[in-house]
Amino acid sequence: MKKLHLPALPANEGARLLARRIQAAYKGNLPLASHCMQVPVMTLQTLVDGTLIPGEELVRDIGRATQDGITRTHWRSRPAGGWFDADRLAA
Numbered sequence: 001m002k003k004l005h006l007p008a009l010p011a012n013e014g015a016r017l018l019a020r021r022i023q024a025a026y027k028g029n030l031p032l033a034s035h036c037m038q039v040p041v042m043t044l045q046t047l048v049d050g051t052l053i054p055g056e057e058l059v060r061d062i063g064r065a066t067q068d069g070i071t072r073t074h075w076r077s078r079p080a081g082g083w084f085d086a087d088r089l090a091a
Contacts, residue, residue: 004028004048006083011050014062014075019048019083021066037065 004023010016022044026033034041039061046052047062054062059072 002030004030004033005045007049010079010083012053012075013077013079014054014070015048015050016079016081016083017066017070017074018044018062021069022048023084037062039065 004019006019010019022028022030022033026036030041030044033039034044037044039058043052043058047054047058053075059075062070
């Protein structure tokens with residue numbers, strides 16, 4: 001698997017943010033993202049497609065890899081939009 005595969009809609013905000021990160025920082029290249037983030041390719045893909053909700057250790061690994069840009073609450077939150085919609089500004 002070389003490229004990130006996205007389902008029609010993000011399962012949660014963590015998945016949406018992770019997909020945006022992989023696309024922006026690694027041009028959608030899963031093996032490169034996996035190497036740089038130190039998270040297995042299949043784990044990244046299952047996080048993005050919503051079939052895996054991370055536990056404490058994986059939340060910590062993703063947080064470290066994203067400089068705490070993706071936190072536990074993101075994985076439990078509804079997506080703030082589509083995969084690559086602009087981030088909504090807080091009112």
